[in-house]
Amino acid sequence: MTAAELMQALARRDAQILAHVGEIYGTDEAALAPACERLFVALHRYADTFSGDQPVVVVRAPGRVNLIGEHTDYNGLPVMPMAITRDVLVVAGAAADARVQVTNIDRNYADRSFALARHIPPFSTGDWCNYIKSATQGLIDLWDRADDLHGVNMVISGTVPLASGLSSSAAFTIAAALALLATHRRTLAPLLFAETMAHSDHYVGMASGGMDQAASVLGLAGKALKIDFHPLRVQPVALPHDTLIVVCHSRVRAAKAGNARDEYNRRVVECRIATALLHAAAPARAATAPALLSEWLARDTRGFDDALQQIQAHLHPGGYTLAEIAHALQLAPDTVLRTLCVTKAGLQYGAPAHGFKLLERARHVISEARRVEQSFTLLQAMPAEAAAQFGALMNASHESCRADYEISCTELDELVLLAREAGAAGARLTGAGFGGCTVNLLRAGAAPDFMRFMNERYYEPRELARAGDNQFEFAPATGAGVIFA
Numbered sequence: 228m229t230a231a232e233l234m235q236a237l238a239r240r241d242a243q244i245l246a247h248v249g250e251i252y253g254t255d256e257a258a259l260a261p262a263c264e265r266l267f268v269a270l271h272r273y274a275d276t277f278s279g280d281q282p283v284v285v286v287r288a289p290g291r292v293n294l295i296g297e298h299t300d301y302n303g304l305p306v307m308p309m310a311i312t313r314d315v316l317v318v319a320g321a322a323a324d325a326r327v328q329v330t331n332i333d334r335n336y337a338d339r340s341f342a343l344a345r346h347i348p349p350f351s352t353g354d355w356c357n358y359i360k361s362a363t364q365g366l367i368d369l370w371d372r373a374d375d376l377h378g379v380n381m382v383i384s385g386t387v388p389l390a391s392g393l394s395s396s397a398a399f400t401i402a403a404a405l406a407l408l409a410t411h412r413r414t415l416a417p418l419l420f421a422e423t424m425a426h427s428d429h430y431v432g433m434a435s436g437g438m439d440q441a442a443s444v445l446g447l448a449g450k451a452l453k454i455d456f457h458p459l460r461v462q463p464v465a466l467p468h469d470t471l472i473v474v475c476h477s478r479v480r481a482a483k484a485g486n487a488r489d490e491y492n493r494r495v496v497e498c499r500i501a502t503a504l505l506h507a508a509a510p511a512r513a514a515t516a517p518a519l520l521s522e523w524l525a526r527d528t529r530g531f532d533d534a535l536q537q538i539q540a541h542l543h544p545g546g547y548t549l550a551e552i553a554h555a556l557q558l559a560p561d562t563v564l565r566t567l568c569v570t571k572a573g574l575q576y577g578a579p580a581h582g583f584k585l586l587e588r589a590r591h592v593i594s595e596a597r598r599v600e601q602s603f604t605l606l607q608a609m610p611a612e613a614a615a616q617f618g619a620l621m622n623a624s625h626e627s628c629r630a631d632y633e634i635s636c637t638e639l640d641e642l643v644l645l646a647r648e649a650g651a652a653g654a655r656l657t658g659a660g661f662g663g664c665t666v667n668l669l670r671a672g673a674a675p676d677f678m679r680f681m682n683e684r685y686y687e688p689r690e691l692a693r694a695g696d697n698q699f700e701f702a703p704a705t706g707a708g709v710i711f712a
């Protein structure tokens with residue numbers, strides 16, 4: 228269908244079109260009306276900017292909220308997120324030239340255009356369109372050619388709050404990749420698609436794992452996901468009976484182009500160094516050195532308890548200097564820097580002023596992975612007290628993120644304390660940290676009172692209450708897909 232035909236169908240409330248939209252956003256009028264309006268606006272922009280008379284596709288990719296399992300993914304260890312209804316919607320059509328042209332409904336984002344090529348150079352750091360480029364580059368790398376692609380025009384309409392730990396960047400990337408695929412009449416198997424896109428963050432300098440992309444691609448309506456890596460595997464998990472999820476935004480920006488990115492990458496480096504040191508000290512160590520904590524756990528330990536004991540026995544608290552690490556590994560300091568302290572994007576992270584923290588970081592990752600496994604077992608069995616027990620695991624996760632992994636901040640800590648005061652069964656920061664959001668497990672029906680309390684105690688004193696978009700009730704949503712092709 229053309230953009231003009233789709234607009235006409237929406238205007239006359241065509242039953243088939245409404246059913247398609249309703250399948251994703253909900254069939255009640257309160258959800259359907261704004262979803263149709265948003266789609267109409269995007270189609271209108273497409274017709275205005277490009278053409279109303281050419282066929283278009285409409286695709287979407289959701290953000291995610293992580294329930295538990297923070298900073299475990301890049302260590303090869305499991306996570307438990309769910310996709311959310313906030314998403315990135317793209318209206319796209321084929322273009323005659325070999326360029327990608329992008330315009331965003333939000334006028335704060337300047338129009339962008341770039342040429343398709345085997346290697347696409349990024350725009351300057353922080354440019355929003357780098358996520359579109361990373362999606363394109365990811366697919367071109369997979370196919371190992373760009374000369375058989377035609378250009379694509381895209382209109383982007385996003386509703387995932389930015390720099391908030393809800394994976395707006397994965398939603399951007401995956402929606403753009405789907406637009407590219409759909410306009411070329413190509414498809415990818417979901418697991419391969421998620422894995423291909425997982426590499427995309429490296430394009431923007433993040434050394435992240437694959438959680439966000441997997442959650443966005445593989446999300447299931449009504450279910451959270453237990454995700455394992457290497458190889459990527461996904462199992463659906465139900466939330467505890469009679470509970471719901473509310474997310475609170477601290478309104479502290481966790482921008483991936485700035486300090487948060489470097490702090491994040493430094494954690495990745497610290498985990499890699501801890502892995503090397505733990506392997507060097509393991510009493511019964513495997514012949515092949517592990518690259519990830521998951522491999523160390525599987526090969527050099529007898530499971531979580533033994534791993535935590537080894538961490539306690541072989542690492543010391545507080546900072547390590549580069550010289551101390553080099554000495555323990557019997558390597559030259561320069562070799563340590565070159566082999567362990569460089570991200571895939573080529574960024575190098577030397578020792579910070581307080582040194583590399585290894586015991587604390589490894590303890591967080593291993594105990595967090597254990598909490599994910601415990602949560603999974605619990606939610607599969609679903610005893611009557613699942614909400615309280617899962618909530619306790621979420622609370623323990625926040626404490627570990629705060630004290631051992633040092634990815635919280637005063638605002639997130641305050642939100643978590645207030646949430647517990649307001650009766651949340653569990654509350655923790657979600658996503659990379661350093662700002663962004665908390666995720667709260669509430670009893671069914673408790674959301675209005677909870678939100679009122681948080682408003683009075685957190686948002687109003689900071690004069691943030693009127694800005695809107697502070698608190699969201701989310702049900703697990705369906706993953707990325709083509710809405711119209």
Ligand code: GLA
Nearest residue numbers: 297298435436437438658659
């Ligand atoms: C970011 C990354 C993910 C994951 C989380 C922390 O969202 O993109 O891969 O590491 O942080 O759990």
